[in-house]
Amino acid sequence: MHVTSSPPLKRNTRPPGALVIEIESVTKLYKMGAETIHALRGVNVRIHRNEYLAIMGPSGSGKSTLMNMLGCLDTPSGGRYEFNGRNVATMLDDELAEIRNREIGFVFQTFNLLPRSNALHNVELPLIYAGLGKHQRLEKARQVLENVGLGDRMFHRPNELSGGQRQRVAIARALVNNPSIVLADEPTGNLDSKTGEEIMQLFEHLYDQGNTIIVVTHEEDIARHARRIVRLRDGLIENDAPAE
Numbered sequence: 001m002h003v004t005s006s007p008p009l010k011r012n013t014r015p016p017g018a019l020v021i022e023i024e025s026v027t028k029l030y031k032m033g034a035e036t037i038h039a040l041r042g043v044n045v046r047i048h049r050n051e052y053l054a055i056m057g058p059s060g061s062g063k064s065t066l067m068n069m070l071g072c073l074d075t076p077s078g079g080r081y082e083f084n085g086r087n088v089a090t091m092l093d094d095e096l097a098e099i100r101n102r103e104i105g106f107v108f109q110t111f112n113l114l115p116r117s118n119a120l121h122n123v124e125l126p127l128i129y130a131g132l133g134k135h136q137r138l139e140k141a142r143q144v145l146e147n148v149g150l151g152d153r154m155f156h157r158p159n160e161l162s163g164g165q166r167q168r169v170a171i172a173r174a175l176v177n178n179p180s181i182v183l184a185d186e187p188t189g190n191l192d193s194k195t196g197e198e199i200m201q202l203f204e205h206l207y208d209q210g211n212t213i214i215v216v217t218h219e220e221d222i223a224r225h226a227r228r229i230v231r232l233r234d235g236l237i238e239n240d241a242p243a244e
Contacts, residue, residue, distance in 0.1 A: 017049030019085075020180050020212060021070060026079035028065050028235075039065040041235035042079065047214065049180070052207045054223035054243065055216045057232035066232065067216045071104055071183050072096045084180060101129050105174025105182040109189035111166045113158045119145060119169045120154040126177050144172045148202060164195035171202060181212045188222055200225045 028040040040062045047053060047070075057063040068074040069081060072088060081088040083099060091099070100106075113122045124141035132140070145154045148168045158166050167187060174182050184203070188196030200222060207213055207227075215226060223229050224243055231239040 015050075019046060019048055020083070021045065021047040022080070022082045023069070024080045026069065026076045026081055028062075028069070028074070029077045038235050040069075040076075043232075043235070043237055045230060045237070045240070047181070047212070049212050050207075050210060052203075052213045052225075052227045053215070054226035054229045055214065055232065056218065056220075056223050056229060057238075058218070060234075061232040062235040063216055063218075063232050065235075067183065067185060070181075070214060071106060072099050101126055102177050103180045105177065105179040107167070107170050107174045107182065107184035107187050109186040111158070111170045111190075113166060113169060113173075115158050118155045118157050119150060119161070119172075122158075122169055123154075123172045123176050126173060130177060140176055141172075144176045145169070147175070148172045162195070163191050164198055167191065167195075167199050168202065171199075171206075175206070175211070181214055182206065184213065184215045186217055187215060188217075188219070196222070 023043055023045040026040055026043045027038070030037040030039055043062070043066065045066075055063050055066060065074065069076065072083065075081070075089055084103065088096070106112075114125070117125075120138065120141050123145055124137040127137040127140060142151075142154060145151060148171055150165060150168050150172065153161060153165055156165075158169070161169065167190075171182075171187075174184075187203075188199055191199060203213055203215070204225060213226075215222065217223050226243050229239070229241060229243050230237060
């Protein structure tokens with residue numbers, strides 16, 4: 001009997017939406033005593049809604065500087081960075097802080113949770129800064145914890161949760177404001193490989209729901225979960241192509 005093998009299933013890739021981030025000829029210089037460090041040397045990147053992007057590069061390549069730039073934690077020395085059509089260089093500190101709180105959901109390698117607060121309070125924190133009332137905050141925080149599979153853990157403190165559960169709380173906190181992008185810095189760096197894979201499957205689910213995701217990583221197997229990989233070397237983009 002002749003059996004034909006089925007072709008591999010193609011991962012869901014949607015056409016990109018509106019332009020969220022446009023970085024054009026961006027440079028970043030740092031003074032280290034008498035020495036000038038060229039962290040970025042004229043980088044060009046466009047990121048649209050509904051993209052799933054990985055940024056890779058060896059130590060010293062500029063990927064951390066680019067991540068800080070994307071997250072409005074730093075500003076360019078030269079070139080232009082527009083976020084949702086607004087020039088970041090012209091913004092005041094308060095405007096940048098508002099973008100970081102409302103438009104960018106951060107997920108860190110070290111989770112950055114308040115140790116004495118339960119999961120629900122950790123997730124509602126950005127909504128307090130956004131000025132929402134208590135009932136609305138708690139309702140939104142509960143809903144997003146349900147969405148990441150932690151409906152039964154919302155009253156647990158971080159030390160009562162596993163590493164993977166803590167990262168899920170951090171992801172819920174990143175999502176609670178419905179940000180333009182989710183920016184994840186080495187999101188599986190403190191997790192074992194099985195738990196790391198579960199977190200990447202959660203990112204896959206979030207992408208399928210229409211979220212825009214940028215993952216900064218040095219691990220090839222993590223980057224391959226994305227639909228596009230930007231590789232940096234010596235402050236320049238070496239390659240920008242669809243993931244295999």
